[in-house]
Amino acid sequence: MLHTKSESDITSLAPSSPSRSPKRAVYYVQSPSRDSHDGDKSSSMHATPSFNSPMESPSHPSFGRHSRNSSASRFSGIFRSSSGRKGGRKRNDKGWPECNVIVEEGNYDEFDDEKAFTRRCQALLALFGFIVLFTVFCLIIWGAGRPYKAEVTVRSFTVNYVSLGSYSDFTGVLTKMLNVNGSLRISVYNPATFYGIHVSATPVNLVYSDVVVATGQLKKYYQHRKSRKNVLVHIEGTKVPLYGAGSNLVVTNNAVQVPLTLEFQLISRGDVVGKLVRTKHRKRVSCPLVIDSTSNKPIKFKKDSCTYS
DSSP states (O other): OOOOOOHHHHHHHHHHSOOSSOOOOEEEEEEEOGGGGGTOOOEEEEEEEOOSSGGGSTTSOOSSHHHHHHHHHHHHHHTOOTTOOOOOOOBOTTSOBOOOOOOOOOOTHHHHHHHHHHHHHHHHHHHHHHHHHHHHHHHHHHHHHTTOOOEEEEEEEEEEEEEEEEEEOTTSOEEEEEEEEEEEEEEEEEOOSSOOEEEEEOOEEEEETTEEEEEEOOOOEEEOTTEEEEEEEEEEEEEEEOGGGGGGOOOBTTBOEEEEEEEEEEEEEEEEETTTEEEEEEEEEEEEEEEETTOOSOEEOOTTTSEEO
16 A cells, blocks of 8 residues: 655655765855956855865866866966967967977087087197107106217237239329238127117228228127127228328338328117117227238237227
8 A cells, every 4th residue: 555755754754864965065255356446345255165075176186177277277377478468379289378489599519619629639738748758758768878888999900911012003103002901800898788789880991191091891780788799890902002192101121011090980879769769979989000011910909009089
């Protein structure tokens, strides 16, 4: 049997059953109206609903229409023109207002050029410093090796053959001519402690009254540091015309004595630092002697017999 509910029953059941959507509290905020600038004191009451959850609060962004409108209102205030007008701006496809983006323009090649110039200067300074240091080092080595001069000593001269005769030269003039054949023994000492030397010499001459009657050549060789070496030089002169100088020479009993002067210059070159730093010394040697065609004994020289300069 169906019973119809009366209004009293419905009224009695209402408080006991909770409502699906509780009634939200309403509060009012009073704000000045647009006409407040005109002196009107009228105000309007706006009802603002309350929210039960933080997600419903207006302080949190939402993806609805209200969020888009609030964003648009914020950007409209930011991208306001400098003249103060609120003129409309163009918007893109997504509805965002377009703004003028300031692009910083500049030539970055200038910075690259400055860096390259700085690196070039640093390289040049490093090269210049290396050259200066190397030059100072070479000067020190050169100064240290400068005092080490090669020492030369003339030991003896052996006469192999001497003759004096009258002959005609290539022009047919009759004159005295001298033949000399002998060997010279010299000793060379290298006092350098850290480099060897290259030894050479000018032609070794036997001179009679400013006339070279015999000559020889010292072969160039290399001598190690702190070493001594004996060198033999062959000297020879064949049919050397004396002309007027030979008037003082007289042959007696098939024998002849000829006063001569031995002259040469010894050259020593030391490569201290390769070919970059070298030391070079010259020593002039002069020794007087008298050769006798009848004697085959070596002519020995004392320390004071020769002049070394």
